Amino acid sequence: MSTASPQHEALLSLRDVHVSFPGRRRRARTEVLKGIDLDVRPAETLGLVGESGSGKTTIGRAILGLVPVASGTVTFDGERIDTATAARRRALSRDLQVIFQDPYTSLNPSLTIGDTLAEPLIAQGGEARATRARIAALLDRVRLPADAAHRLPREFSGGQRQRIAIARALALRPRLIVCDEPVSALDLTTQRTILDLLLEIQEETAVAYLFVSHDLSVVRTMSHRVAVIHEGRIVETGEAARVTEAPEHPYTRTLLLSAPVADVAEQRRRRARRAAAAAAESAPSPDC
Amino acid sequence: MLRFVARRLVSGAVLLLVISLLSYLLLSIPDNDVGRQLLGQSADQSAVDARNAALGLDRPVLVQYFDWLAHAVRGDLGTSWFTSEDVTQTIANRLPVTISLMLGVTLVTAVVSFLLGVWAGVRRGAADRFVQVLGVAGYALPGFLVTLILVLVFAVKLGWFPAIGYTPIEESPGGWLSTITLPVASLSVASVAGVSQQVRGAVIDVLRQDYIRTLRARGLSMPRIVFKHVLRNASAPALVLLGLQFIGLLGGAVLVEQIFGLPGIGGMTVSYTARGDVPVVMALVMLTVVGVVLINLLTDILIGWLNPKARVS
């Protein structure tokens, strides 16, 4: 595949990206990403779905420069960024931001919310008064009270902390946010409100998301397009409806049929189809 | 496993070589005119030179070192400059005293610390506070002060044990026991304080692990879980500390042997190092490094046995 979006210029492109981690105790390096091609267009959400160990989180970290890219290229807005210098990287944070999975560890417990939100603004040389105003606006945007700025993370619930993390990501008005399992640690009801907030923000600001998750149903509602990653390779990419309703790759099909749905009759049908598919392949479960 | 041991022994040998060279060079820096020191201020300069030449001190330092090394690898650590004793022989005579002291302390520490640590970690409450206070007290008092207090109370005031002297075990086991008891006890105080804290902390950590709850849910009794699963998982960090303590004892032995007049390695260290008796100091340094390498190897093997995840091979 050359480009997934021939008719429009991509904001972010990955071409044949490989990432490997050093092996423990002189063992060979393990390759986590084995040639990834991806495109995210402006104001688009690309959903990236995969199981644990598939490399989905590593893609996000490679884009953000948190892990080194062994080979291949990462291009953002026409500029190659996988080889960016530390200084250029810091400047890129204006455009590239992140929301992590765990709302408990992604906020420094000893800094007030205001200090945490000020961090990106100060790093980009914001002045005090503008910073304060911006923090107030950000808290308002994620529907937290203004006095939250003076409080510590431990006074907030998981969902509220994730709102704070979203506010931090928004602080510099980025053009792309890597959302790394942003709702996986949250309860069902909280999850829904956070997803709605992310959608609203995209409507308003035209920010693009790379939305990483293990949950197909979440990815499907959030993403214009979905990419399925398995063992370091993208096995299937396409419009959300197409991938989740008529998957082409057998792996995507198994993934879809494996996720149980909250409907007894429907779940019974899925179970039967999954059993039939397994019998057809008569392959042993990959887990064993 | 064998390959692991072999690799560690080789790297230990390299370390020994490097440290021996460094120590030899460093020990040669001070301009000690050994011949002059031996013969006195009034001696004739030519006699002094002759004496230095006889000791081989007129040669370049590196030549001296390689000469020393060539003999050392054959087990000949030379003779003392000042007393003309055979260093290997002297060490061989004194080593058993120090070793028995250190083994005694390690044994006492291991047994007492594990009992106290498990007791405190499992029972918590008052037992826990008692062990913690003990830990603080043991850590707070300098080791030799504890020794002095023990001597004052048990030897001078109560007269239960001799304050000074040593009876070899082959002469009289009872006498040996009474001469070794106070030294062992005084060195054990600090060790027990440290290791029991470590065991306590590790026991508390392990008791919080999910698998302990699962084992309980399988119907196993708490004593069984504590003595099989908790102890095994909690002992690795304690062993590391015990290994470090054992090495630290080499230093403690210096003071204790000096105080009790025990004819061990520690007791000789002070006088020989003060005079800069290079062959003896070199022998002591080498002995220490060998001890450190062996203890670390032993600790790692034990930990590998206790914790399969850390196991090499």
Added chain:
Amino acid sequence: MSEANRGVWGVDPPQGTRMSESVQGAAAARRRGAFRRLLRNPLGAASLLLLALLVLAVALAPVLAPQGPQTASLGDAFAGASGAHPLGMDSAGRDILSRILYGGRNTLGGAVLSVAIALLLGVPSGLFAGYYAGKFDSAATWVANLVMALPAMVVLLASRAILGSNPWILMIVLGFLVAPQFFRMVRGIVADVRGEPYVDAARVSGLPDVRIVARHVLIVVRGPVIIQVALVAGLAIGLQAGLEFLGVGGGATATWGAMLNEAFQNIQRAPILMLWPGLALGATSGALVLLATALRDALEDRAGTPAAARPAERRAAGEAEAGVAGGERAQLLSIRGLAVAYARPDGTDAEVVHGIDLDVRPGEIVGLVGESGSGKTQTAFSVLGILPDGGRVSRGSIIVAGQEVAGLPEKRHRRLRGTTVAYVPQEPMSNLDPAFTIGSQLVEPMRHVVGLSRKQAAERALELLRMVEIPEPEQVLRRFPHQISGGMAQRVLIAGAMSCDPELLIADEPTTALDVRVQADVLDLLRRLQAERGLGVLLVTHNLGVVADLCDRVAVMNEGRIVETGATDRVLRDPQDPYTRRLLDAVLDDAPPRAPWRPVEARSETA
């Protein structure tokens, strides 16, 4: 430890008892109060006062001391206390008070020098090694381990042979020898913090490394370093005095160690000579260690030790109360009016489950659904009798296979576990003991709970692994937990739960930690086991899909209460309670996929 805590409470911990935060016991906001808390702690205040007095007295030695430290009048040797010489005279007729005061200058000065050197070497290198890892880290760690492994006393003696006996030079050497204590501690903390997502977030925010270290790292290191300073100072004073006691360094200068040596020489004649230098040394060193302990408590914000965890009181549940809640009771598991409470440090109780009713009949799978903090895990633990320390069944009745277990003594409750009621946990990996093979962990309960012979138990273990569809069971028996996958570990745990033939299985989020494909397999396995053996299952979960897949009936739990119970199909299709409805509304199964992307022309400037 924190993860375990979270699991135990099954609640969103309000204080976020995470590793990162316990590392950060010395958090900034709490720090303001830390000094005040230190002073309020009697031990802390006393040791601080003692140290201040010592420093003052030693600094003012020329003013306070009756005479010079070396002034001797042999005629007064061993003289007792008198007006002019409040502490008496030593064996050479020197004034003991003067020698203590002047000696303290060497002792305290030397300790300050050593600690300063150690700080200067250990802290920056530890910061660097911990933050950047890599080659410098490996090299520095190797050196630190080597130096830690060397017996300090021996090295000091050897270095005296090289560097001469100037006491200050020896203190510098000592500084080098204790530097690894700082290095290792700082490096460890920094390496932990380095892996925290909030540090990654700071990097993504564009903060340069220097500022990340200043903002996020130093704050965490500060507290532990202060504590370590006190401990290392105590250590340095002890070693220094030991050297002086041996007559190394110092020579004729008055030092506490030399005074002790002199006293020791005269131990038979005048043991009292040991008192004052011994006291000075012990008090200084002790005050430093106590100060460190008090500092740690102050920084960790636990000025008062929390009330010792009360041994889980097993107040017998009122039989009368049990009868109050109505309805016919199931034979296998029947819960009526169950409340679970935890003892707070201040002695009051926090109730997390507020009186619930629940039944599981033989051969039935009942789902207990709720969000975190709803009390579902606490309910499961109550049935098993494995509530964590401080937690207890405060009222209500739990009947398991005809036996009331609320208020049952631990010993008798234990007899039910494994054989009547079994448990499948959430996290497969953390629920296997890493130090024992799979085989030994499977065999142990069968031998000690059921009393099978070694051979019988081994055969049955093999059978169990086949039953849970593990390929090559003979090999798996010999493996350690870290050598198998998460899905396989969960099968092993299910096999373990089935090993003593229970009638009731309590599965606490048994598939939450697994990938969907493995989850589907494990759900199939549970369904098959239940069908083959007529097991009753209480399935605790937050996943409504899992409920739809497996459960006959479902109970929805919210904030410690069961809000709705009924047949699964009915509850999922036609929820009666508003909370159940909200829960179902949040499920995205039926939500439509997002429409394809359309190019956006202008990028809005407002956020």
